[in-house]
Amino acid sequence: ADDALSEIKKAGVIKIGTTGDYKPFSYKAADGTLTGADIAMAKDLAADLGVKADFVATTWKTMLDDFKAGKFDIALGGITVNAARDEVGDFSVPNVTDGKRPIARCEDKEKYTTLDAIDRPSVRVIVNPGGTNDKFAHEHFDEASIEVFPDNKTIFDQIASGRADVMVTDGVEVDLQSKLHASVLCPVAVKEPFTHFQNAYLLREDPALKAAVDAFMRKQLESGGWKEKLDAAMK
Numbered sequence: 001a002d003d004a005l006s007e008i009k010k011a012g013v014i015k016i017g018t019t020g021d022y023k024p025f026s027y028k029a030a031d032g033t034l035t036g037a038d039i040a041m042a043k044d045l046a047a048d049l050g051v052k053a054d055f056v057a058t059t060w061k062t063m064l065d066d067f068k069a070g071k072f073d074i075a076l077g078g079i080t081v082n083a084a085r086d087e088v089g090d091f092s093v094p095n096v097t098d099g100k101r102p103i104a105r106c107e108d109k110e111k112y113t114t115l116d117a118i119d120r121p122s123v124r125v126i127v128n129p130g131g132t133n134d135k136f137a138h139e140h141f142d143e144a145s146i147e148v149f150p151d152n153k154t155i156f157d158q159i160a161s162g163r164a165d166v167m168v169t170d171g172v173e174v175d176l177q178s179k180l181h182a183s184v185l186c187p188v189a190v191k192e193p194f195t196h197f198q199n200a201y202l203l204r205e206d207p208a209l210k211a212a213v214d215a216f217m218r219k220q221l222e223s224g225g226w227k228e229k230l231d232a233a234m235k
């Protein structure tokens with residue numbers, strides 16, 4: 001296997017794949033600039049390695065193929081650790097522990113508290129394509145209708161305007177979007193999230209690259225650097 005870290009250092013560039021559609025981790029500011037907590041981390045990581053950060057656009061659907069095709073050295077931005085991804089690369093130490101929960105219009109926050117309450121013919125579930133939400137919805141709902149909605153930036157407006165009823169997504173996103181759509185969208189009052197998972201950075205397989213990224217990640221977690229970046233993006 002090639003030594004990814006030496007290659008990166010020799011090139012003076014680390015190629016970073018990210019979807020740019022997932023606030024607070026990786027998204028576009030109003031002027032189109034790529035921003036978010038994991039984007040800020042990527043810039044610090046590149047500086048730490050003494051190289052330039054080169055961002056490469058990908059999508060939830062094509063991320064693994066793009067990664068396998070060598071389009072980037074590392075993928076980040078709210079990426080859930082799973083077996084399929086772990087097979088083609090290494091995961092860093094995780095920076096987020098979370099779970100999937102529903103978000104709905106505030107008047108329905110006591111209504112959709114269980115999978116059974118959601119999975120009814122009258123309920124319109126909405127989901128963004130290609131990632132873990134898509135997979136979760138299709139695995140758990142067969143009575144409810146499922147709309148796969150292509151734009152993760154406006155998907156919450158669909159629920160707010162009444163075009164859809166509920167979305168099951170990562171807890172961080174539920175809390176942030178409830179805040180951004182204050183008094184219209186609310187976290188559904190579940191006893192427990194429906195799943196538990198972690199987010200981490202997907203790395204080209206190379207023990208030296210993993211050691212460097214893990215050391216960076218641990219430092220950011222211990223110093224509060226990560227928390228500061230996440231708080232800054234949660235508004």
Ligand SMILES: O=C(O)C(=O)Cc1ccccc1
Nearest residue numbers: 022079080131132133169170
């Ligand atoms: O890791 C994934 O595959 C995801 O789908 C992450 C995600 C979760 C919620 C909204 C957008 C992306």
